[in-house]
Amino acid sequence: QLQLVESGGGLVQPRGTLKLSCRTSGFVFVNRWMFWVRQAPEKELEWVSSISPVGTVTGYTDSVKGRFTISRDDAKNTLYLEMNSLKSEDAGKYYCSNDRTYTNRGQVTQVSVSS
Numbered sequence: 001q002l003q004l005v006e007s008g009g010g011l012v013q014p015r016g017t018l019k020l021s022c023r024t025s026g027f028v029f030v031n032r033w034m035f036w037v038r039q040a041p042e043k044e045l046e047w048v049s050s051i052s053p054v055g056t057v058t059g060y061t062d063s064v065k066g067r068f069t070i071s072r073d074d075a076k077n078t079l080y081l082e083m084n085s086l087k088s089e090d091a092g093k094y095y096c097s098n099d100r101t102y103t104n105r106g107q108v109t110q111v112s113v114s115s
Contacts (some may be wrong), residue, residue, distance in 0.1 A: 002026035009109035022096030040092035
């Protein structure tokens, strides 16, 4: 059974840092592109970042380039998103996904950015 379990969200001040984790099971993690997506209040789901199998290729939406870093630990079947210099517009529900349509998503981890 496919499972994606996000964690690491919370409340942080502007310019703060958070590291999200996504523990996975039920599929062959090492072979899959993985994705982080987010949804701000009253906005549509937005792609944030992606990483190829083995981690050789990464991509970021323009608004997070230079601040966020996606990574993966294939031995632990876990995906990460390190978020630095957080801004209020980064707040929202963050999900990991193992498919390009983001149909398979975990239960969400909430990121709040406020002073």
